[in-house]
Amino acid sequence: MVARKRGNPLALAVLGLLWERPMHPYEMATTLRERGKEHSIKINYGSLYTVVQSLEKHGLIEPQEVTREGRRPERTVYALTEPGELEMQSWLSELIGVPVKEYTSFEAALSLMGLLPPDTVVTLLEQRRERLTLTLHTIESMLRKLDMSRAFLIESEYHQVLLRAERDWIDGLVKEIRDGTFEDLALWRRLHEERDRG
């Protein structure tokens, strides 16, 4: 058998859930939503069922029983196999222990920002800054009224840290462009002025 390709983290979440107890796919989705994991892991039905199929194909999970309640569609309850438990541990260990470069669309946008004139960029950055602050406030107030135990909040704590770092950095950048400290600002501006005339 070929080495499993570790793609969608949703598959890892599935392994995690089955580590606790057997479940059918739909229940996995709702359980994940109840626990608020949808904010850190993208869940959607299409992917969920493909992912479960692929895990079964690789022998990491196996159908335990097929039940039916009333005349609802059948539910296949899956259980974790032993290879599945090992895979879950090794995969999760890799995700935590080995950083991988993730391509964000904002980083891409920054690398192309020279395509817009400086003043436009400043306006947009300020817009982003405001929106980030708003998101941050929303998260903070959500957490305050939720008051779950720390272990469930780790991921959103991390998320907040990154958001704040981004906001502060944008702040600095905006100031530099505004007061002309930004290197090659003149060049940048000239380029767009020429283009506008030409």
Added chain:
Amino acid sequence: MVARKRGNPLALAVLGLLWERPMHPYEMATTLRERGKEHSIKINYGSLYTVVQSLEKHGLIEPQEVTREGRRPERTVYALTEPGELEMQSWLSELIGVPVKEYTSFEAALSLMGLLPPDTVVTLLEQRRERLTLTLHTIESMLRKLDMSRAFLIESEYHQVLLRAERDWIDGLVKEIRDGTFEDLALWRRLHEERDRG
């Protein structure tokens, strides 16, 4: 015509390149690599050619001429259309001005870290910390010997800021788990000990 679906940022980069001058796909790839954009935008041939096709289909770029050098394969040179220029500006503006949640695999992993025993997690986090520091050093020394103008480095400056924020946060987390300050640590540990015996 249906509204274009703004997917792959590589398409935006293509629009950006054609804003400067007409080019054929292979040249786009090499130009982007020369400028080091491959670090902020994922480039691969498969996607590049699909993306160019789709841009042409939507009238944002158009073939200008088909040349041939020696007996190499033909090269189709594309140029930006006016709708293409507008789309590039509005798309880039959106990417800068409107933050969108991006799902990183580390955030997913954090939300599942309870599946591993605390001591394992600490070891893994320390591993990650070391690797992050290493990456940071590599980037710093690359930038030092590269000495390009600021405008070309913005994206990697941003990247560094995020890496540092992550590293510092991990530092704090590790300390909390180590010295027992971490909330519900006992519960977490007990859960795994029971499981080991059971």
Added chain:
DNA sequence: CCCCGAATACTCTGAGCCGAGTATTCGCCT
């Protein structure tokens, strides 16, 4: 007691993306 909307439990299709593979040519080294 009947209707409507929410919840249950998936299924399906098309689009997008990846990256290994292909075929040719240039240039350098011996």
Added chain:
DNA sequence: AGGCGAATACTCGGCTCAGAGTATTCGGGG
């Protein structure tokens, strides 16, 4: 002269993913 690796310029098939669509049932209001 000829052979080999790097560069040129794409192509192709398979896999994944999104998310809208489907069919059924339960619960509550009038």
